[in-house]
Amino acid sequence: MEQRDPLVAVPQLDLEVKALLNAGRLPEANTLFDQVVSRIPPGADRWTRSAVLVNRAKLAWRLGRIPLALELAAEGWTDLDGENADNPAAAQAMHALAYLLEGIGNRRAAVDMLRLSVQVARRAEVPEVLGHCLQGLGGTLNFRAISSPPDRAPAIFAEAREYLREGLELTTDEQMRRALLGAYSRSLAGVGELIEAEQAARETLRQATEAGDRWSQAVANWVLAVVRRDQDDLVEARTLASRAVAAAEAINDASLLLRFSLDLADICAKMNDHVGEAAALRCSVAASKTATETLQEGLAQALEQRRVAVQAQRLAVAAQEAAARDPLTGLANRLGLERAAAGLLESTAARGRVPWLVLVDVDWFKGVNDDAGHAAGDAALREIAQLLRRECRADDLVARWAGDEFVVLLGDTDSNARDVGPVVAERIRAAVDCHDWTMVLGTTRRPTVSIGVAAGPAKLDQLFAAADMALYRAKRHGRNRVEVEPSVAEIVGGT
Structure with a gap:
């Protein structure tokens, strides 16, 4: 997407959209705009990017696509720092923003933004861009003069005339010259220079008719009407x-x-x-x-x-x-545990406390499935999940690791309660052992759990490996029991 002029930030296709709009060819303008709206010139710096986005917001506004205009304007405005800018693209972006501010009725902010765009364009020392910004400021001041009290209007028209005259001396772009000349003719009429105003308006009309520029034709006819009035x-x-x-x-x-x-x-x-x-x-x-x-x-x-x-x-x-949640039990699943564990372990360490990991495995669960059926086995797992929730605090992390294996991560424990992990584990074991399983399993052998416990300033995989060793001992020593990994217990005892 090449630019018409290396000194002007607006890409050529965007200018063609504007030309179609000014010619009254709205459907064609809309179609072309859809092709260019999401494309930013390669290698564009932040100023150029802002200018392109805000100018496209202006085009979207004229096409009646207000949400898109607001979105593009907000994105383009983000990088602007007008007070310190000396980039021509920044001046162009401010010029387009002023148009949008005018469109939503914030007229004072629009004039302030246009004055700032002229200041930035002067610092940038790019005549074409300065001419563009002067046209915006002069044209807007013309409209302010028209709506001002009669005693104040001539001074505002005179100020606009000087900006527009300067712009005409700077710019060589034909479309911009027509816009400047049309606005200049209106300011001339505003200060009572009717003959000069008519000459400028007729020249604007001639050029606009040759170029098919209906926007400039409209302005020229309006100025001529004012002169005749x-x-x-x-x-x-x-x-x-x-x-x-x-x-x-x-x-x-x-x-x-x-x-x-x-x-x-x-x-x-x-x-x-x-x-x-x-x-x-x-x-x-x-x-x-x-x-x-x-x-x-x-x-x-x-x-x-x-x-x-x-x-x-x-x-x-x-x-x-x-x-991250197990659909059968409603507990966190393995993914959920891994996502949440890092934060819990980190916050526990920050408080100077020691985390505990409790690894729970259901004893002889295959026999429960074989004797009572898989539906009853699923019901038993849901029941165990409820018992785990009941015996743990709300901020403990309770998860179904896999199959009939569950994990409880106790993080924010009292630093003085050095046996909190084994105590919670024993409560869980007893709750499962003493639970009335008749409604769920009938006369089938009730399930028990074996539990391995580990603690220490470690990562999740290290805690899990230690608790798994303790769980293996609990299974080997007869099941339905709690075992604590000795090496980790020694770490806890030494803290």
Whole structure:
């Protein structure tokens, strides 16, 4: 995606989207925008990336794709530091941000952002970019002057005129020159220089007609209408203003349409053309309503997208939790134990305490399955899981390791309770041994458990290996008993 000019951050295809918009070819603009919206020029620095993203936000806004515009603007704004910037791409990004701020009604912030963009462009010393930023500031000040009290408007128009005149001396890009010249003609009309304003507007109209630039045509016709209105030639003023309104409608620019239709209504009122005035006012109301509804609809879409994203995140978390949980017993499974163990062991060590691992294995479980059936065996495992929960604290980590083997990790234990692991293990053994298994297994031999216990400042696999050795001894010495790994007990005794 090559750029039209190495000094300008906006890629060529993005400029083509803008040209299509200005020509009123909205479907084509939308199609081309879809092709370029996710592509960033290779090797782009953070300033260029910001400029591309925010300019695309501006294009998305003009296309009525408000949620996407807000998303792109937020992403592009992240890296901007206007106070210290001297990069032309940063100036362009600020210029585009100002357009969006204006679109959502934050006019003071928009003017401040445009002034900052001009400062950055001056520091960058890139004439083409400075001309672009001056056009944005001058054009916006024109609109401020129109809506200001009559005694303040001329000074604002005069300020805009100077910015726009400077921009015309800098830029060589034809499209930008048309935009500058059109805005310059309006500021000339605002300070009463009507002859010069008409000359500049007619030149803008000539160039725009040759280029098929309906945006500049709309602005030129609007300025000519203002000049004729101020010259009391209301009939021609009405014709020119009607053309401006029609062009603004064709390019789907609600801001221009609102301004132009209000001026057309004013001209019709001076002519006592009440039908024309009512039609123009309806157009202005419709433009205002469209802008408001578009923003509201876009914000609603953004909220809906956020809701869907949150829901998807929750589903992903639930899926992760499900993957770490044993479906039969509801306990953590091996994956869940491995995920949680590191944090528990780390927090235990940070408190200066010693973790215990209790490894529980059901005795003769194959015989339970053979005698009572697998359904009864599953029920017995669920019952043992409940007994484990009952005998352990809420913050102990209880898991089904595999088959008929369970693990309990006791982390935050009292440092003075040096036999807490064996005590808990014995409670578990006794609970299983004394449990009434009649409802679950009938007259089948009731299950018991053998338990190995280990402790020490060790990793999970080291604790498990030590507890497994103790469990082996418990099995060898007759089952239904608790054994503690001696070497680990010595470690605990020495702490």
